[in-house]
Amino acid sequence: MARMIPSYCAESAPPGERDLFAALASDAATEDWTVLHSLGIARHVRQVEGEADFVVIVPNHGVLVIEVKSHQSVAVLADGRWRLGNNPATARGPVKQADEAMHSIREYLAKNQVNIHGVPIVCAAWFTHTRARAHIPSSPEWLDWQILDSVDLERGAASAILRTLRDGSAHLDSVLHVFHGDLGPDQNQTDRIASALRPRFEFATTFGDRRRSREGELIRFIDEQYLALDAMADNRAVLFTGPAGTGKTLLASEAARREALQGRTGRLMCFNAYLGRQLKDSFAESDGVVAGTFHAQLLDIAGLKSAPADAGPDFWDGELVDSALEAMLEWDDDKRADFVVIDEAQDLAKPAVFDAIDLLLKDGVAGGRLLLFGDFDRQAIYDLEDNRPLLRERVGDLTTYTLKVNCRNLPRIAHATETFNVFPGYQGYRRHDDGVAPTFVRFERGRDQSDKLAGAIRSLREEGYELSEIAVLSTRRADSVAARSTDAWLRQILVPADGRRRQAGKVVYSTIHAFKGLEAPAVVLTDLDRDGAAPFEALLYVGITRATDRLVALIETSTMRLLLGGAA
Structure with missing residues (x-):
């Protein structure tokens, strides 16, 4: 599953973008990829501002900038203009739009001294609802590998992107002779490119400010829900x-x-x-x-x-x-x-x-x-x-x-229920997203999860969460990792939940069943394994939605594949 930034696709996005987003988010082949969706470009090479529909960063293969077109009909007129659906004809075709976005991104990375040495950066247009590759003829204005279509989406978005990066890299090398040895980006380059193009800046506020903001939001948005009682x-x-x-x-x-x-x-x-x-x-x-x-x-x-x-x-x-x-x-x-x-x-x-x-x-x-x-x-x-x-x-x-409107969870947390297909979606959200996606950590069945649980709690502490603001929830009871761990630090900080005021310096743990109806600023879900946990989908849904601001989920490997639509 790719790291999607943001981790959800807005319902207002064109259908082709929603389809491609879902395909990349759920494909097991994209596990180490980073995908930026709807990237705004303030300094565009041609316009006052522009946008890249997708920027896909694939370690050891390159970066692909994609322009998505969802139209049911595509035509190139005699004068060279493109007509997409019922839209007015335009001289700037989809590949040209992708090319301009790509050059804008390349210039931005170079200006900000991001090392892209050895990293192929290419572009393509994806016609998600037509068989474009079969009907769009060759032209000096684009290369054949720069056209993707509905068949590519059906057969696997990941494989289509890898093919495009392979052909694009070969084209660049045949012209520029710049690639020697292994292609980039490596992991450091991947992180640097992603953070440069879509930086996180929640550090501008203190954690105390964010805590007060969360508490105020929850109170204010519940006030809006009271209209239901009035009605x-x-x-x-x-x-x-x-x-x-x-x-x-x-x-x-x-x-x-x-x-x-x-x-x-x-x-x-x-x-x-x-x-x-x-x-x-x-x-x-x-x-x-x-x-x-x-x-x-x-x-x-x-x-x-x-x-x-x-x-x-x-x-x-x-x-x-x-x-x-x-x-x-x-x-x-x-x-x-x-x-x-x-x-x-x-x-x-x-x-x-x-x-x-x-x-x-x-x-x-x-x-x-x-x-x-x-x-x-x-x-x-x-x-x-x-x-x-x-x-x-x-x-x-x-x-x-x-x-129908979610007033508890940050949108990225609520959208995790859609990622795992355990809930079809909310009509809207009261709270503003803060840009931090849920974290999903795989574990092998039968292996102790103590180190992963300790790591999750420490990461939340480093972000500013008090131990008393964290809840560890499991599908299991006496044999949950929190209940049976022998880790000395975990044994010191973990206490069973009882529904009462939480103790300072302690992390409560509970079954998901018993925590239903409650919430916590940060939740760590453990022991997520279809084997022996029923009804699993309902428990996963309840567990995810207990978290108001942060979610970490420890998921058994084959269960994760099944949740994302793959084979066990």
Whole structure:
């Protein structure tokens, strides 16, 4: 998988650019390549400013500047002008555009003293939606190898680029006789070229500034999501659905607060224990809201101090519910809730749960104030059955409101779910990207990942993240790398997550399951291996979307190939 800069392709990009971007990002043959997309050229050799659609830097082969044309029809008129689709005819053909961008880039690198000795830099035009190579004739204005087309894209973008670089290098050498021995760029040249053309400059702000900016963004963007609550204020029962990062938990909390401010008393419930503890702490001073997990609240109603040590589904969905129902049958109406807000509704949409809520809520589920928040499509990691029909059957006049805008993750992190094809995409993003792509580190099955985990944590520390801002999440429990590592430093800093305030100088670790509903500024995912982790795609999706700003993922080699569409 190539290092794509940026790591995602905007939906507004032409279809040909999106297709080529996806092909390069997912091809295992591009693993050590660097690809710059939509590179602006402020000092263009011909125009006030210009752009290179793609600059592909391939170690030991060269640099290819690509002009992409997505048009369904291409014609060269009798006067030599090009007509692309329905656009007006132009004298500057696609190869000429690529050539001008290439010379602009070459001049920029030379002016900034970037060593490109031994590095072939060539250009080409890629007609992604036509069989251009079969129909565009030879001409003194371009060389045959400078034309790529839809067949090249279908058969493999990487192999087409390698062919073009090979032919382009041979052409340059036949004319200039400049290449002797191995071709560049080497790794140092690759990094220098990439950083010169698209430099990172987040160092201009202090980490403290960025931390305050992140916290302010998250608060401000959630304020915008509150419009969803305003829109649904006049509906008795509402189901808010949306993918991870769209603000469901914070909206659920705000919904409970708004109900309490109107003098009502009620309950805020969720499924996961860690999230339940967090919600309970945040509502500790509220007289009108009882917050925590659904099952912890039923234990309290049933008068039980704790669950049996060997409690299973028969207890949680059977004996506990029955005991709570018996207690609630004795209640006066004033003990029942004016409202119930349920987060993680996809995990609680069960007949036994709604039997309990029917007695817990004034006027029951068919007539009481009920607000539900959930992601039934992607976060039902405990029960893969879609239980929305049950909700509509039990609740009756249930209004649905869909949340589509991500307000938690930086866009590059959210786009990682698309890279691995575990989520089709968000409608938009509230936060501005900071230019730092997620990091994916491969490991061999059966090998200890401790050194890779330690390296990831140290890198995040060097960037400015406090240890307490980092969470290590795994698909596994007792045999996760964080739980069983014998590395002395890791053992000193790692502590199991419990949903409470994080300790200074400590990194929490948890299963992805248990961390669902929570987030952390920086997340390291470990043990990502299809072998023994089900449902793997759903867990990967949940894990990725826990990170607000930084993501490092340790992925087993064959699993990585499968995620990118290759063979195991």
